[in-house]
Amino acid sequence: MTLRKTLLTGWFSFLHGEVTAGDVLALRRVQRLLDARGLAHDTAWSPGFRAGGPGLDALVPHDYARLVFVCGPLHGPQVADLHERFPHCVRVAVGVSVIDPADPAVRGFHRVIARDRAGGTPRVDLAAAAPRGTALPVAGVVLTHGQGEYGTRRRHAAVADELTGWLGRQDCGRVELDTRLAAGDWRLCGTSAQFESLVGRLDVVVTDRLHGLVLALRAGVPALAVDPVAGGAKVTAQARACDWPALLTADGLCGRELDRWWRWCLGPGRPAARAARDALSARGDAEDVRLASELADVLG
Template sequence: MHDDATTALLHTLRASGQWPRRLLLTGWFSFLDGEATAGDVLARQQVSAALARAGIRHDTAWSPGFRPGALSLDTVEPAEYDTLLFVCGPLHGPQVAALHARFRTCRRLAAGVSVVDPADPAVTGFHQIVARDGTAAPARPDLAAGAPAGPLPPVAGVILSHGQGEYGVRRRHEDVNARITGWLAGKDCARVPADTRLATGDWRLCATPEQFLALMTRFDVVVTTRLHGLVLALRTGTPVIAVDPVAGGAKVSAQARAVGWPALVDAGAPTEEILDHWWQWALSESGRMAAACHSMR
């Protein structure tokens, strides 16, 4: 295992005899106007696990925009901590610099961070920094690389139609899409927006049908309101939840019936209960087998 920044920091603390009594763990994930990236949060998990193994009591300050109701920089009492530890990201800007004034009674440490400007007050306010880069010390592996993580959730391709004005007053696209995306936001899955539209001048879109089919094969499940989202997912053996966005049913419903695909939801019934039912089925062995059978037709 690499000697990461947290391990190095703990070694230094042991050598100095300045062992934290109670520590507040912070990072860019703590700022309301910051951002919580996957790397930042994994780095936090790595550091938290290391602190727990060392027997150091610690809490995490979260942005209320990312985790509403959790402990935040606004609700925390600085006097309850003797140490503040900032992890991951650049030591730069007024948000980081403000920590030094707010937690002036704490010993302030940073680990696994980038030092852009050594003279920046955001940097100079820390008593000790174990950087991943930007100092005279050799670069260290990023904390996220070895962080503990749970089981990986399914990857869901999301293919939605926003047009189809030809259906006039029967269009329910806005309501159906809002229901689907609101429901997906609460699912433990990796959501990947996809579009059946091809283009050679837009890097975000596939340029050939084969590229799109390759994308479909990477998904564990597809959720779509488009006919070809249904057709091409099944062609690649990927289970699909098809929601018809047209009141009374239109081409999506017709195609699902034509190929005998059961996971079909009409425009008036995309409730969470119904979507959850088909989600569980699509990710089950039965759903995967049914999709595989369609791919062999």
């Protein structure tokens, strides 16, 4: 019986490798090409990334007639070991970088279709023209682990654990943000305008910080806010002041309620946030008059 199945591998297949977005997109492109030719195939996944596999260790090598290695640098013992484990297969590497042509990892392939190699003409990476997925919401995550002034009422660690665990299960892009500004740290914004520019490009903000809530609404972006202080404190007070409904308490935090307000933020919450932005701007103009009068009483 002639074997016809193809095994797709890459650095995403190794326990001590890594899985990158570019690797997976390159893999999808190769999968699409094989599907178009009616070629049956399996993909070997690292058990550290996808526990359900199939993993390399669980596969029967003689179930496959061909092995394709997709993307990444072609070097090292893990790649070379594929030639030992699948000696009967026709082995092809595609979309790879060849650093040392004499490396056993390279020489073991029957054909290498490189994206770059010394002296060769580079090819565009496979990920560039991979099938496009559905656009997903982008969530900014603004959390605090401080606020020791609340003493025994602090629930910050429990709130952060619940929120981040829940966020990890959402199908969205996640961007960790910090409202702190710094002049010499590239990881932090240096001006408030820089931070506002980030927030304005988000679809939703998930936060347990007062300014995470306020700056999201200022930008017309829905905020899913959680008050990390038992009994409620400044986040609750600010949500009330802004007439913003998407607020959970530390004591009432659970996945079901987070799911409910997540759906609301990505649906009716979008126009509600824009309306809140406009209302806050109009209220600010009126409040400036009152605030100026109050300050004048003190400052003269």
